[in-house]
Amino acid sequence: QVQLVESGGGLVQPGGSLRLSCAASTSRFNIYAMAWYRQAPGKQRDLVASITPGGSANYADSVKGRFTISRDNAKNTVYLQMNSLQPEDTAVYYCNAAFRPYYYWGQGTQVTVSS
Numbered sequence: 001q002v003q004l005v006e007s008g009g010g011l012v013q014p015g016g017s018l019r020l021s022c023a024a025s026t027s028r029f030n031i032y033a034m035a036w037y038r039q040a041p042g043k044q045r046d047l048v049a050s051i052t053p054g055g056s057a058n059y060a061d062s063v064k065g066r067f068t069i070s071r072d073n074a075k076n077t078v079y080l081q082m083n084s085l086q087p088e089d090t091a092v093y094y095c096n097a098a099f100r101p102y103y104y105w106g107q108g109t110q111v112t113v114s115s
Helices: none
Strands: 004-007 010-012 018-024 033-039 046-051 057-059 067-072 077-082 091-099 102-105 109-113
Touching: 004 091, 018 033, 018 091, 018 109, 033 067, 033 077, 046 067, 046 077, 057 067
Parallel strands: 010 109
Antiparallel strands: 004 018, 018 077, 033 046, 033 091, 046 057, 067 077, 091 102, 091 109
């Protein structure tokens, strides 16, 4: 069992930035593919960005050029740097760890973009 704890969410004005962190309780963090998902009220949970154990990243089209996912295997932590935030980025952001057939989720952190 892997526990994931997200932090860094909050209220930010349009055009602002936030950095989310997700700390994993495992000594084998380096074998997990990590990802960030988000879920807005009344909508499905969507993939925002993912990063392989080797560090290759992929992004949803809606966040390309604005968000950056990274990982620090020494700290068992994955990050999501979010720049140029817009109201449509408002959602609960969830961290995910995957090593087939195992998948783990964090509890989520709220990001609200509003003036």
